[in-house]
Amino acid sequence: MGGPPGPVNPARAANRGSICGVSPVERHDLISPLERALVVVSHPDDAEFGAAATIAGLTSNGVRVDYVVTTDGSKGTEDPAVTPEQLSTTRVAEQRAAADILGVSEIVHLGYPDGYLTPSLDLRRDIVRQIRRFRPELVITQNPQRRLDHNPYIGHPDHLATGEATLSAVYPAARDHLNFPELWTEEKLEPWKVRQVLLTGVEKPNLWVDISETFETGLRAILAHESQVDPDTVGERVRERARLIGEPQGIGLAQAFASILLE
Numbered sequence: 001m002g003g004p005p006g007p008v009n010p011a012r013a014a015n016r017g018s019i020c021g022v023s024p025v026e027r028h029d030l031i032s033p034l035e036r037a038l039v040v041v042s043h044p045d046d047a048e049f050g051a052a053a054t055i056a057g058l059t060s061n062g063v064r065v066d067y068v069v070t071t072d073g074s075k076g077t078e079d080p081a082v083t084p085e086q087l088s089t090t091r092v093a094e095q096r097a098a099a100d101i102l103g104v105s106e107i108v109h110l111g112y113p114d115g116y117l118t119p120s121l122d123l124r125r126d127i128v129r130q131i132r133r134f135r136p137e138l139v140i141t142q143n144p145q146r147r148l149d150h151n152p153y154i155g156h157p158d159h160l161a162t163g164e165a166t167l168s169a170v171y172p173a174a175r176d177h178l179n180f181p182e183l184w185t186e187e188k189l190e191p192w193k194v195r196q197v198l199l200t201g202v203e204k205p206n207l208w209v210d211i212s213e214t215f216e217t218g219l220r221a222i223l224a225h226e227s228q229v230d231p232d233t234v235g236e237r238v239r240e241r242a243r244l245i246g247e248p249q250g251i252g253l254a255q256a257f258a259s260i261l262l263e
């Protein structure tokens with residue numbers, strides 16, 4: 001059989017590479033210049049498991065990184081002797097220790113009850129407030145879509161809620177002064193346009209960060225979450241994951257994200 005096969009469906013072939021005129025997932029890089037990044041996650045340790053080595057790379061390049069943690073982290077234990085209050089206090093301290101290793105500046109704990117988070121307007125407003133305070137060009141947050149391809153991990157409802165509320169905060173609420181007008185009129189927080197969002201935990205990434213140089217720093221930050229990790233196994237698990245993500249891209253160790261450019 002000679003020659004290239006013809007298109008089976010000409011209309012579909014003409015549309016190849018676009019869906020409703022929108023570009024398919026194309027490979028992105030981090031925006032430049034980049035001065036400030038805000039990481040919005042559900043639990044103390046999500047930022048580190050999702051992006052520790054990437055965050056270490058940002059701060060070592062002079063980017064200011066701040067965190068917003070939406071829940072109080074009061075349920076992440078199987079130890080019946082630990083109260084929710086004790087656990088929350090422990091995890092706030094672990095989050096600060098991990099952030100110090102990564103060079104993260106400020107951590108805002110919104111304090112919503114762990115496990116019960118919904119993408120409410122209150123949560124959206126609270127995230128808008130922090131976006132307008134910190135004025136980040138880049139926001140890193142969690143995938144708002146439940147993945148069913150990750151057996152046996154089916155995702156955490158708080159992660160879905162944080163991702164959804166954060167994307168809704170980025171666009172349009174942080175950008176437009178008539179969204180949550182009290183933030184503008186009473187708190188004097190000016191609207192702010194985020195330029196890029198990175199989502200962790202995605203099925204189809206389009207941005208890969210080479211973390212070969214910052215892997216060890218990232219791992220130390222993960223290990224700071226002493227109440228959450230097994231120090232004997234977590235290192236190998238995290239390294240293997242970074243290797244598997246990087247290998248197809250020709251990168252030694254990588255973290256992968258879905259990147260959305262809002263400009």
Ligand SMILES: [Zn+2]
Binds near residue numbers: 042043046156159
């Ligand atoms: Zn989490």
